[in-house]
Amino acid sequence: MKTKTEQRRSFFQNNAQLLVPLIALGLLIIFNLIRDPGFFSVELATNNDGNPVLQGNLISILNGASELVILAMGMTLVTAAAGGQDISVGCLAAVAGSAFVKVLKSGAAITPWLVLAGFLVCCVTAMIFGAFNGTLVSVFRIQPMIATLILFTCGRSIAYWINGGATPIVESPIIKAIGGFIPGVPIPTPILIVCVMGIFFALVFRFTTMGLFMQTVGINQNAARLNGISAVGMKLLAFVLLGLCCAVSGVIGVGRLQLINHETLLLNVEMDAILAVAIGGNSLGGGKFKMIGSVLGAYTIQALTITLYAMKVSSTDVKAYKAVVIILLVVLGSPVVKAWFGSVKNKLTARGVSAAAGKEAA
Amino acid sequence: MKKFAALFLSLVLILCSAAVVAEGPIKVGIVNNPPSESGYREANVKDFETVFSAENGYEAKTFYSIKNDEQLSAARQFITDGVDYLLISAAETTGWDSVLADAKEQGVTVFLFDRMIDCDPDLFEAAVVSNMADEGATAVNWLLSLNLPEYKVIHIQGAMGSDAQLGRTGALDAQFEAGAMTKVVQQTATWDEAEAKKIVETVINSGEDFNVIYAENDGMAKGAVAALDEAGITHGVNGKVVVMGFDCNKWALRELLAGNWNYDGQCSPFQAKVIDSMIKTLEAGGAIEGLNEKKQIISVEKGFDARELTEEDIATYGLGE
Numbered sequence: 001m002k003t004k005t006e007q008r009r010s011f012f013q014n015n016a017q018l019l020v021p022l023i024a025l026g027l028l029i030i031f032n033l034i035r036d037p038g039f040f041s042v043e044l045a046t047n048n049d050g051n052p053v054l055q056g057n058l059i060s061i062l063n064g065a066s067e068l069v070i071l072a073m074g075m076t077l078v079t080a081a082a083g084g085q086d087i088s089v090g091c092l093a094a095v096a097g098s099a100f101v102k103v104l105k106s107g108a109a110i111t112p113w114l115v116l117a118g119f120l121v122c123c124v125t126a127m128i129f130g131a132f133n134g135t136l137v138s139v140f141r142i143q144p145m146i147a148t149l150i151l152f153t154c155g156r157s158i159a160y161w162i163n164g165g166a167t168p169i170v171e172s173p174i175i176k177a178i179g180g181f182i183p184g185v186p187i188p189t190p191i192l193i194v195c196v197m198g199i200f201f202a203l204v205f206r207f208t209t210m211g212l213f214m215q216t217v218g219i220n221q222n223a224a225r226l227n228g229i230s231a232v233g234m235k236l237l238a239f240v241l242l243g244l245c246c247a248v249s250g251v252i253g254v255g256r257l258q259l260i261n262h263e264t265l266l267l268n269v270e271m272d273a274i275l276a277v278a279i280g281g282n283s284l285g286g287g288k289f290k291m292i293g294s295v296l297g298a299y300t301i302q303a304l305t306i307t308l309y310a311m312k313v314s315s316t317d318v319k320a321y322k323a324v325v326i327i328l329l330v331v332l333g334s335p336v337v338k339a340w341f342g343s344v345k346n347k348l349t350a351r352g353v354s355a356a357a358g359k360e361a362a
Numbered sequence: 363m364k365k366f367a368a369l370f371l372s373l374v375l376i377l378c379s380a381a382v383v384a385e386g387p388i389k390v391g392i393v394n395n396p397p398s399e400s401g402y403r404e405a406n407v408k409d410f411e412t413v414f415s416a417e418n419g420y421e422a423k424t425f426y427s428i429k430n431d432e433q434l435s436a437a438r439q440f441i442t443d444g445v446d447y448l449l450i451s452a453a454e455t456t457g458w459d460s461v462l463a464d465a466k467e468q469g470v471t472v473f474l475f476d477r478m479i480d481c482d483p484d485l486f487e488a489a490v491v492s493n494m495a496d497e498g499a500t501a502v503n504w505l506l507s508l509n510l511p512e513y514k515v516i517h518i519q520g521a522m523g524s525d526a527q528l529g530r531t532g533a534l535d536a537q538f539e540a541g542a543m544t545k546v547v548q549q550t551a552t553w554d555e556a557e558a559k560k561i562v563e564t565v566i567n568s569g570e571d572f573n574v575i576y577a578e579n580d581g582m583a584k585g586a587v588a589a590l591d592e593a594g595i596t597h598g599v600n601g602k603v604v605v606m607g608f609d610c611n612k613w614a615l616r617e618l619l620a621g622n623w624n625y626d627g628q629c630s631p632f633q634a635k636v637i638d639s640m641i642k643t644l645e646a647g648g649a650i651e652g653l654n655e656k657k658q659i660i661s662v663e664k665g666f667d668a669r670e671l672t673e674e675d676i677a678t679y680g681l682g683e
Contacts, residue, residue: 036568038569045593045594046594047591047592047593047594048590048591048592048594048595048596049591053592053593053594055566055567055592055593056567057564057567060560060563060564060567064560064563160398164398166401166404166682166683167401167581169613180588180592181592253556256556256559256588257555257556257559257584257585257588259555259581259584261554261555261581263553264552264553264554264555264556264557265556267554305560306560306564309549309560309561309564310564310567310568312547314548314549314550315549315550315551315557315561316522316550
């Protein structure tokens with residue numbers, strides 16, 4: 001039996017990787033509170049459709065990060081199982097969004113059934129592309145970054161082709177509700193969708209061995225195979241699930257403005273998604289992972305962006321400031337710095353122990 | 363006598379053939395970017411196809427590519443085919459000198475439209491282009507004509523350094539410097555609708571007051587309006603915030619007609635008629651007038667006020683579907 005302190009210690013050790021994103025988020029919150037005490041105030045307003053809506057920077061951060069959070073969830077799985085990253089998520093989301101819009105445009109009017117059909121088509125499309133990436137990685141053993149480079153290069157061209165080169169507009173209360181607010185619900189729908197995705201993954205991890213198997217494949221493929229775990233299957237599954245995440249983000253992206261601009265939809269989001277996984281303390285080389293870390297990482301990135309916007313930093317400069325903060329975070333979470341912190345801690349505790357021992361001897 | 367008869371006959375022959383040439387269609391070769399590029403290009407290509415049609419006395423050959431080298435070889439082919447006029451909207455501004463020199467040698471008259479080429483002005487007859495700075499000035503003058511008690515502007519810029527951004531920013535920047543308008547925020551959203559929404563959302567969250575949104579294209583104006591709608595801020599003809607966009611997409615003009623937006627600036631894709639009239643002048647032996655020092659004719663561009671816009675304007679000037 002473990003004692004209570006041992007349990008507490010193992011809890012901290014298990015979750016040590018969350019320290020960096022939590023500290024980063026904490027510092028951002030403190031910084032903003034000093035800068036502007038009302039920064040995180042949330043108020044209930046009425047939008048132009050007459051619905052009650054929550055408003056404020058906190059809501060903007062949670063709402064704006066939605067696509068990134070969902071993509072980071074999928075990216076975590078791919079990172080864990082394949083030991084590499086998918087750099088085509090933004091492009092795939094654009095393809096998926098275009099497929100969604102194509103179905104919506106096919107009907108005379110946008111009915112709930114058509115939206116559902118569109119969503120299913122969109123999911124299937126994205127999962128097929130995900131499976132394509134996954135096959136290249138698992139069966140042909142191509143490095144994930146190289147394999148997904150293909151879709152990264154041609155994804156937006158495919159989306160362009162689906163859209164016929166235009167930026168189609170789909171005006172409908174249903175689509176507006178997906179990217180904005182459901183009438184009567186003051187919480188932005190994207191936040192609710194993130195919760196649904198979170199619960200979905202939590203249930204999968206709770207009731208299946210998928211998480212453990214992916215981790216095993218990521219740590220040692222051969223050992224996993226000898227234990228009867230299909231490495232090919234697990235990697236493929238990770239990419240297909242990431243495809244699903246891309247589809248959901250694409251639909252949210254379309255819903256936000258009720259149009260699809262395949263050139264700009266979730267542009268460069270792949271880098272942020274990978275970064276979220278890294279800030280979350282997950283090893284980019286695969287193996288053990290914590291999805292909650294990536295989620296916190298994603299919110300940290302969005303909080304940073306909104307903070308910089310609120311400080312009126314020009315959006316061309318935002319990337320440079322972001323880079324500085326990210327260098328700090330990544331260095332803070334690097335093995336070398338961690339080892340250094342560990343040795344400092346050991347020295348301190350050792351000194352404490354010897355001091356105590358000295359006292360006893362006296 | 364025989365000699366005279368021969369001379370007479372040959373003269374008649376020459377005259378006849380000259381008459382045949384004059385009566386035949388005018389051959390033009392059109393090198394443009396593909397219509398799928400944008401709503402602007404779609405309208406541009408359509409405009410040229412309607413104007414340079416068989417009914418108007420033209421025999422037009424067209425070539426569309428986004429690649430400069432493909433455009434260059436197409437232009438060469440048109441010269442070899444013996445077109446009378448070559449109309450070019452180049453994918454890139456450089457690399458055209460030798461082709462244009464060829465054209466001049468072969469007696470092919472060159473007109474540029476929409477985009478300028480970096481070359482000796484002697485190599486082309488005239489260029490019909492837009493002046494983005496004029497577009498900005500027209501929009502800002504319209505804004506000033508509203509006589510608002512104060513101007514607190516959210517300025518959402520396009521991709522930094524692009525022609526459209528520089529032109530549309532210039533006029534507004536001058537007002538900020540002169541102190542006639544207050545800059546609440548000036549950010550680039552690089553033509554991204556979602557980014558524009560985020561920028562406006564942040565200003566709303568900060569609690570700062572504003573009454574004008576100047577977005578450098580329609581998409582970004584739409585993003586900005588989405589943020590206003592979510593925050594319950596009124597906009598448009600009878601609203602608190604004046605909304606301005608550019609490009610005159612049909613869907614954007616419909617927003618104007620519905621009173622949701624106030625102004626949309628045109629970037630005219632309709633250059634065909636101007637070139638058509640210049641060609642007709644040259645055919646009639648006249649000289650082209652009204653060129654500026656760069657041999658350009660600047661397209662006349664409108665700005666549409668939501669209070670005066672009609673359905674007819676949308677059909678005539680709107681781009682896309």
